[in-house]
Amino acid sequence: MMMMMMMMMMMMMMLWMMMMMMIIIITYYNSFNIITQH
Structure with a gap:
């Protein structure tokens, strides 16, 4: 059970980071596009 929770947390963290x-x-x-346009 604990392993599953840890895996879920890791997956969530990875998704959030991405x-x-x-x-x-x-x-x-x-912002780069806006700067180049002007």
Whole structure:
């Protein structure tokens, strides 16, 4: 049981980290595009 909980927590953390990375990359990309447009 404990192993399952640990695995679930690890998976959630990985997903959260990936999501955060995607958001950061998108925001940086958008800001870069805005800068290049002007």
